[in-house]
Amino acid sequence: xxxxxPTTIAMAIAAFLAVLPFVVIAVVNxxxxxxxxxxxTQLVENYMRRYPMFAALLSGFVGALAGHVFWSFGDNPPYPxxxxxxxxxxxxxxxxxxxxxxILLAGIAYLLDLAFGRSTADxxx
Amino acid sequence: MATNTGTEPALGFxxxxxxxxxxxxxxxxxxxxxxTVTAAADPAAAGCHNAPLRMTRVPQLLGILICxxxxxxxxxxxxxxxxSRSQVRSWVRDRNSTREHxxxxxxxxxCLAAALLFIACLIAFEAVTLNRGVWPIxxxxxxxxxxxxxxxxxxxxxxxxxxxxxxxxPSTPKDVD
Numbered sequence: 001x002x003x004x005x006p007t008t009i010a011m012a013i014a015a016f017l018a019v020l021p022f023v024v025i026a027v028v029n030x031x032x033x034x035x036x037x038x039x040x041t042q043l044v045e046n047y048m049r050r051y052p053m054f055a056a057l058l059s060g061f062v063g064a065l066a067g068h069v070f071w072s073f074g075d076n077p078p079y080p081x082x083x084x085x086x087x088x089x090x091x092x093x094x095x096x097x098x099x100x101x102x103i104l105l106a107g108i109a110y111l112l113d114l115a116f117g118r119s120t121a122d123x124x125x
Numbered sequence: 126m127a128t129n130t131g132t133e134p135a136l137g138f139x140x141x142x143x144x145x146x147x148x149x150x151x152x153x154x155x156x157x158x159x160x161t162v163t164a165a166a167d168p169a170a171a172g173c174h175n176a177p178l179r180m181t182r183v184p185q186l187l188g189i190l191i192c193x194x195x196x197x198x199x200x201x202x203x204x205x206x207x208x209s210r211s212q213v214r215s216w217v218r219d220r221n222s223t224r225e226h227x228x229x230x231x232x233x234x235x236c237l238a239a240a241l242l243f244i245a246c247l248i249a250f251e252a253v254t255l256n257r258g259v260w261p262i263x264x265x266x267x268x269x270x271x272x273x274x275x276x277x278x279x280x281x282x283x284x285x286x287x288x289x290x291x292x293x294x295p296s297t298p299k300d301v302d
Contacts (some may be wrong), residue, residue, distance in 0.1 A: 011265075011269045011272055011273065012161075013265060014268065015161035015164075015269065015280075016161070016162050018277075018280040019154060019157055019158040019161055020158065022283065023151065023158060025287075026147055026150045026151045026154055027151060028236070029143075029147050030143075030144055030148065030151065033140055033144050033147060034140075037225065037228075037229050038229055039143075043229060043230075043232075043233045044291050045203075045291065045294055047237070048291060048292050049294055055292040055293075055294075059288050059289075061244070062284060062285065062288045063192070063196070063285075066188075066189065067189065068263060069270065069281075070188030070189055070270065070281065071186070071189050072179050072185075073179075076177075078176045079258055079259050079261075081260050082250075082257075082259040086250065086253050086254060086257065086259070087250060089253060090246055090249040090250035091249070093249040094242060094245035094248070095242070098242060
């Protein structure tokens with residue numbers, strides 16, 4: 001096993017990100033229980049029942065991620081460790097992509113409404 | 126069962142039990158969080174190769190089988206069919222409040238948006254790192270898998286369990302209110 005080095009920091013980050021979601025879920029659950037809201041599990045299950053394709057896509061993402069990490073072949077070249085400043089850069093890209101995606105979806109929905117929604121309403125009237 | 130008194134309603138037995146269990150879970154998770162981070166960041170901790178090895182001390186197939194086992198176990202332990210919506214309503218204190226219902230719906234949507242944003246950030250980070258020729262996220266996970274194989278597999282099992290528990294659900298009953 002290689003000695004300690006920058007890679008142990010990488011492991012600390014990975015470990016933190018692996019455990020943190022479960023802490024967040026537990027904290028959210030306790031807040032909901034204190035307020036007497038419907039349990040988080042029930043809310044999530046209701047949502048996933050309503051949108052089964054979305055649930056399938058998320059499950060597929062998790063499965064693909066597990067396969068990508070634990071079951072991989074092909075090239076495995078060495079790289080230098082990632083500098084920390086790339087993280088806020090990636091967050092900015094993700095937020096910008098999210099905003100653009102939302103605008104795009106809104107535009108598509110508007111066009112669909114123009115094409116089908118109003119004509120359907122007119123027919124109904 | 127809790128009742129709505131007009132002010133802050135009292136917690137029922139189920140509520141107290143839930144909060145006690147969740148408090149215990151948070152305590153254990155925080156201990157695990159502190160332990161994993163400090164153990165990994167310890168200068169005496171074992172590191173990994175660059176690039177991290179994909180063939181660890183256990184066969185790759187075992188990792189996949191553990192993930193599948195977590196997913197199936199999550200499905201098996203998923204909540205059985207709810208007999209009726211009134212059964213779910215009985216768990217919450219303010220059963221008839223549409224405002225509470227709307228608030229919960231917004232809360233779930235916000236959580237979902239946050240989760241999707243988190244995934245988008247991960248994917249963006251993966252793309253940026255690959256573009257710059259530095260360690261992608263995959264390497265961080267493989268590094269953990271190489272240096273702390275069983276702990277990483279345990280985390281993967283937990284994620285797959287949660288996925289199976291929340292996303293591979295029993296069929297919905299059709300003839301209930």
